[in-house]
Every structure is written in structure tokens, then in C-alpha cells.
Amino acid sequence: MNPFYQRAHFLTAAARVDQCPADEGREVAFAGRSNAGKSSAINALCHQNALARTSKTPGRTQQLIFFQLDETRRLVDLPGYGYAKVPDSVKRDWQQHMAAYLEQRSSLGGLVVVMDIRHPLAEFDRQMLHWGGRADLPMLVLLTKADKLKTGAARATQHAVEQAVSNMAGQVEVMLFSALKRQGVESVQRLLDRWLRLDDAIPPAGPSDNRTDD
Ligand SMILES: Nc1nc2c(ncn2[C@@H]2O[C@H](COP(=O)(O)OP(=O)(O)O)[C@@H](O)[C@H]2O)c(=O)[nH]1
Numbered sequence: 001m002n003p004f005y006q007r008a009h010f011l012t013a014a015a016r017v018d019q020c021p022a023d024e025g026r027e028v029a030f031a032g033r034s035n036a037g038k039s040s041a042i043n044a045l046c047h048q049n050a051l052a053r054t055s056k057t058p059g060r061t062q063q064l065i066f067f068q069l070d071e072t073r074r075l076v077d078l079p080g081y082g083y084a085k086v087p088d089s090v091k092r093d094w095q096q097h098m099a100a101y102l103e104q105r106s107s108l109g110g111l112v113v114v115m116d117i118r119h120p121l122a123e124f125d126r127q128m129l130h131w132g133g134r135a136d137l138p139m140l141v142l143l144t145k146a147d148k149l150k151t152g153a154a155r156a157t158q159h160a161v162e163q164a165v166s167n168m169a170g171q172v173e174v175m176l177f178s179a180l181k182r183q184g185v186e187s188v189q190r191l192l193d194r195w196l197r198l199d200d201a202i203p204p205a206g207p208s209d210n211r212t213d214d
């Protein structure tokens with residue numbers, strides 16, 4: 001258990017970018033198509049069952065949900081949309097808001113794009129990675145529901161996605177994750193620590209002045 005992420009709690013929801021909390025401190029945003037497993041991933045990372053509501057019905061929420069970690073740090077659950085049947089007006093509205101948020105938000109320290117490992121790099125995901133790259137954000141592709149594949153197949157998908165994103169602009173990492181099995185939780189937390197600038201504040205477990213890998 002990581003007590004820092006465990007203290008996450010709901011802060012506010014914003015229907016529009018100008019309703020977001022003050023652009024201060026540091027935050028990390030999570031994006032993903034509905035049903036990709038985004039809420040489950042946020043819950044697993046924060047060791048909570050119902051922080052971000054999970055649902056078997058692909059979502060309707062079009063809000064940015066802010067979770068407070070401490071005085072200056074936040075996680076943000078970005079709105080996604082379903083597989084098909086989204087009216088063009090909704091898509092356009094969403095695109096305007098996401099582009100504006102990713103480009104303008106100075107407290108944004110990184111972007112996590114959550115993908116169902118069985119359906120990675122959909123149009124939605126590529127769009128997010130494109131905007132994240134344009135905004136010069138460090139990014140993480142989180143291949144979740146890894147428990148649905150055998151280890152070899154999961155690793156093969158990870159490599160294929162790594163190949164694909166290496167051709168895109170920006171710094172993108174790719175990790176395997178399972179909310180169900182708690183796979184990848186600590187690796188993601190370590191990355192978020194960096195993006196949230198926690199690594200300076202929290203001393204490592206061992207001696208900090210003479211770290212070598214021996
Ligand atoms: N097997 C498995 N199922 C998952 C995992 N993460 C999410 N799910 C399931 O996928 C569905 C959608 O998850 P949810 O977190 O609500 O997706 P969201 O719409 O992206 O927030 C739910 O039925 C979850 O139980 C996982 O790691 N493994």
C-alpha cells in the first residue's frame with residue numbers, strides 16, 4: 001500500500017476547462033475510451049474501491065473529475081466516449097475541450113492513456129497521444145486488463161505498442177497493468193511520483209547519496 005495515493009479523495013468535477021480548479025501545483029491526467037478500464041486503474045492506483053466509479057455500462061460522463069492527493073497535487077479523470085454512436089457534435093465538443101485542457105494546463109505533469117490491452121491504439125487513443133505530444137507532455141500508455149491475455153501475448157502486445165508509439169512525437173512509456181490482479185501498480189506509482197515531483201520530497205528506502213545497482 002502506498003499511503004500517498006491512498007489518501008486521494010474527490011475534489012471537484014468540471015464540465016468545462018474554465019471550471020477546473022486553479023492551475024497551480026501539479027496534476028496527472030488519465031484518459032481512455034469508455035470501458036477501457038480507466039476508473040478501475042485509478043482505483044487500483046489509489047488502493048480504493050469506489051474513488052472513481054466503475055461501471056459495466058460504457059460511460060456518459062463528459063466531465064473532468066479532479067481527485068486531491070495533497071495540498072498541491074491532483075489526479076484528473078478525463079472524459080472519454082464510447083465505441084460508436086457518438087454524435088459528431090459531442091465528439092467536436094469533447095475534442096475542443098481536451099485539446100484546450102492539454103495545451104493550456106501548466107500544472108499538468110503527465111498524461112496516462114489507458115487502453116484495454118485487447119484493443120490498443122484506437123482512434124481516440126492516437127488522438128490523445130497526438131495532443132499530448134504536441135503539448136510536450138510525458139506520456140504513459142497503460143495496457144490494462146493484462147490478466148485477459150497470457151503473459152507472452154501481453155508482452156508481445158506491449159512490444160508492438162512500443163514500436164508504434166516510438167514513431168510518434170514525444171516521450172511515451174508503455175506498461176502492462178491489471179486492476180484485477182494489481183499488476184503494475186507500483187511501477188505506475190513510481191512514474192507518477194516523478195511527474196508529480198514527489199521523488200524529491202520522499203527519500204528512497206536505501207541510502208540516497210550513493211545509489212548504484214550493485
Ligand atoms: N479482467 C479485468 N477487467 C477489468 C480490469 N479493469 C477494468 N475491468 C472491467 O472493465 C469494465 C470497465 O471498467 P471501468 O474501470 O469502469 O472502465 P472506464 O469506463 O474506462 O472507467 C468493468 O467491467 C471492469 O470490471 C482489469 O484489469 N481486468
Ligand SMILES: [Mg+2]
Pocket residue numbers: 035038039040052053054055059
Ligand atoms: Mg470510468
